[in-house]
Amino acid sequence: xxxxxxxxxxxxxxxxxxxxAQLVAERLGFHYLDSGALYRLTALSxxxxxxxxxxxxALAKLAGELHCSFSNGAIFLNGEDVSMxxxxxxxxxxxxxxxxxxxxxxxxxELQLRFAQVPGLxxxxxxxxxxxxxxACLKVFLTASVxxxxxxxxxxxxxxxxxxxxxxLLKDLNERDARDSNRAIAPLKPAEGAYLLDTxxxxxxxxxxxxxxxxxxxxx
Ligand code: CDP
Ligand code: CDP
Numbered sequence: 001x002x003x004x005x006x007x008x009x010x011x012x013x014x015x016x017x018x019x020x021a022q023l024v025a026e027r028l029g030f031h032y033l034d035s036g037a038l039y040r041l042t043a044l045s046x047x048x049x050x051x052x053x054x055x056x057x058a059l060a061k062l063a064g065e066l067h068c069s070f071s072n073g074a075i076f077l078n079g080e081d082v083s084m085x086x087x088x089x090x091x092x093x094x095x096x097x098x099x100x101x102x103x104x105x106x107x108x109x110e111l112q113l114r115f116a117q118v119p120g121l122x123x124x125x126x127x128x129x130x131x132x133x134x135x136a137c138l139k140v141f142l143t144a145s146v147x148x149x150x151x152x153x154x155x156x157x158x159x160x161x162x163x164x165x166x167x168x169l170l171k172d173l174n175e176r177d178a179r180d181s182n183r184a185i186a187p188l189k190p191a192e193g194a195y196l197l198d199t200x201x202x203x204x205x206x207x208x209x210x211x212x213x214x215x216x217x218x219x220x
Contacts, residue, residue, distance in 0.1 A: 035127075146174065
């Protein structure tokens, strides 16, 4: 798998990882792994099954037996299109809770590694560069101010037809950032050698071009 180029894009919620990673993958003709979706899918199945969000063994079992598939940008769980459902803030918050459980994280490792296929992979999440793909040829850490991120998330939720208010969103973002950064296992932090990119004042396109530029340079 060392011959397969992997680009990791990690960062806090709403920093633009997903948007930038997908566009970079498209431009390079690479596969794309939305690792956060796996935590969201596990959280959604737990909410559906009413599994307590601290029952580590039961949740790890759910994660290990996820019947999910990704096709044309849509995400399926047990054959049902849950692309919308997993984007709800309730699911994002539950995802960040279950993501702190070591057994659950272990149960998702293999599934994530399988995304590294020719001709290459762009993977986004929190621990892509630190834990899952430590040998990635390019590691990027995206950031943006909490205000910029709250505004982006607000706009996304409204565009998708969810209701949202800025006050709760800011509170959720701060809580989620703290939980993701302070947990004992695979905390959110830049990987060694990661390129930092603050997107607060960048357009999506500028961020994409920066990552492609770095990739062209490391590829040589
Ligand atoms: O879109 P957003 O950045 O808000 O979240 P996401 O990437 O979909 O991930 C949802 C939650 O899953 C995050 O808050 C993290 O707690 C967790 N996660 C993780 O622990 N490790 C990853 N590689 C990806 C997501
Ligand atoms: O995956 P993550 O939670 O980090 O962020 P996302 O789901 O990609 O959402 C980021 C939102 O901010 C999207 O609606 C983008 O269009 C917007 N945005 C961005 O990603 N990057 C910028 N430089 C500016 C805006």
